[in-house]
Amino acid sequence: MENPVIELMGLTKLYGSLKAVDNLSLTIQKGEIYGLLGPNGAGKTTTILMMLGLTEPTSGKVTVCGYNATSNPVAVKKKVGYMPDNMGFYDGMSALDNLVYIGRLNGIPESTVRPRATEMMDLVGLGQAMNKKAGTYSRGMKQRLGLAEVLIKQPEVIIMDEPTLGIDPAGVSAFLSLIRQLSNQQNITVLLSSHHLNQVQRVCDRVGIFVEGRLLASDHIARLSNHLFSRDAHVVKITFDDQVTGWTECQAGLLNIEGVTRATVHENTVEVSCTRNATPEFVRYFVGKGLNIMGVHQKEYGLEEIYQRYFENNLTEKESNGKSGNLFQRSIFKKIKK
Numbered sequence: 001m002e003n004p005v006i007e008l009m010g011l012t013k014l015y016g017s018l019k020a021v022d023n024l025s026l027t028i029q030k031g032e033i034y035g036l037l038g039p040n041g042a043g044k045t046t047t048i049l050m051m052l053g054l055t056e057p058t059s060g061k062v063t064v065c066g067y068n069a070t071s072n073p074v075a076v077k078k079k080v081g082y083m084p085d086n087m088g089f090y091d092g093m094s095a096l097d098n099l100v101y102i103g104r105l106n107g108i109p110e111s112t113v114r115p116r117a118t119e120m121m122d123l124v125g126l127g128q129a130m131n132k133k134a135g136t137y138s139r140g141m142k143q144r145l146g147l148a149e150v151l152i153k154q155p156e157v158i159i160m161d162e163p164t165l166g167i168d169p170a171g172v173s174a175f176l177s178l179i180r181q182l183s184n185q186q187n188i189t190v191l192l193s194s195h196h197l198n199q200v201q202r203v204c205d206r207v208g209i210f211v212e213g214r215l216l217a218s219d220h221i222a223r224l225s226n227h228l229f230s231r232d233a234h235v236v237k238i239t240f241d242d243q244v245t246g247w248t249e250c251q252a253g254l255l256n257i258e259g260v261t262r263a264t265v266h267e268n269t270v271e272v273s274c275t276r277n278a279t280p281e282f283v284r285y286f287v288g289k290g291l292n293i294m295g296v297h298q299k300e301y302g303l304e305e306i307y308q309r310y311f312e313n314n315l316t317e318k319e320s321n322g323k324s325g326n327l328f329q330r331s332i333f334k335k336i337k338k
């Protein structure tokens with residue numbers, strides 16, 4: 001059932017002559033984890049600031065939990081927990097006391113604030129370390145403490161800007177699992193802005209690809225992939241025990257199979273692109289020809305390929321419109337790919 005929690009309608013933000021956000025329309029449903037992807041300067045932070053009522057749109061409207069973020073930012077702030085990429089704590093105080101302090105600031109009564117803070121520390125996996133000073137926490141522990149600070153408000157929406165920056169791979173994995181668990185158990189809506197495509201892919205239900213203030217695409221990863229790679233939605237690599245001989249005949253046979261758009265060979269490996277999953281037919285075909293199959297590998301398109309394809313399409317469109325700035329964009333893309 002449709003239950004929009006965040007709604008952006010024709011949102012535009014100008015900084016002088018620079019269009020940081022350009023006529024952005026987007027709806028995020030209750031309980032969704034939505035990933036906002038884009039290179040540096042794409043307009044992600046500006047969009048988030050408008051959602052929080054911290055900066056005013058030049059035109060358009062943003063509502064969060066039914067409240068207009070521009071005219072009623074205080075109501076929005078009560079519903080939303082915001083986690084910037086670098087949260088500050090009182091280093092000399094214990095992590096638990098930091099949390100109690102935030103709880104008090106958010107109006108939690110004195111009788112319940114400490115038990116609630118303790119509960120949140122357990123929830124984010126810091127129960128054993130809650131009496132340590134925040135200044136002694138590692139980067140990953142600080143991110144968890146930041147999440148506890150957001151959760152103590154019991155928000156309906158959590159907005160995170162690069163939440164896993166500087167955390168080691170094991171810490172990232174644990175942190176993302178925690179976000180997924182919170183969303184499943186408490187039906188919290190999460191908006192996650194990130195450059196880390198593989199992390200976004202692991203945790204997000206839908207993603208938006210954002211470039212130069214414009215949303216180029218917004219959908220489920222599988223749907224974006226089907227849309228972009230429909231001609232070669234299923235690519236299968238088949239490896240044989242020896243070099244493939246009589247390839248011309250083989251290739252003609254494969255192209256006769258329904259949906260096959262391309263078949264190539266390199267030494268002992270054949271790659272077939274198809275609009276449907278016809279792997280069993282390929283295997284039967286080669287077995288029928290007396291070839292010994294050593295391995296079958298089905299390629300899946302990840303967010304990285306999807307992002308790259310959208311980015312390239314955007315560049316091609318700009319090139320054909322004769323706009324400049326391509327080298328800059330390409331260098332940003334290389335940076336993201338690292």
Ligand SMILES: Nc1ncnc2c1ncn2[C@@H]1O[C@H](COP(=O)(O)OP(=O)(O)OP(=O)(O)O)[C@@H](O)[C@H]1O
Nearest residue numbers: 015018019020038039040041042043044045046047
């Ligand atoms: N206060 C401001 N005054 C002028 N220009 C700004 C201001 N804030 C942001 N911009 C510009 O707006 C554009 C979008 O910036 P924004 O910070 O929203 O991008 P971003 O997608 O969050 O980037 P990053 O991934 O680097 O955080 C950039 O060109 C930036 O230089």
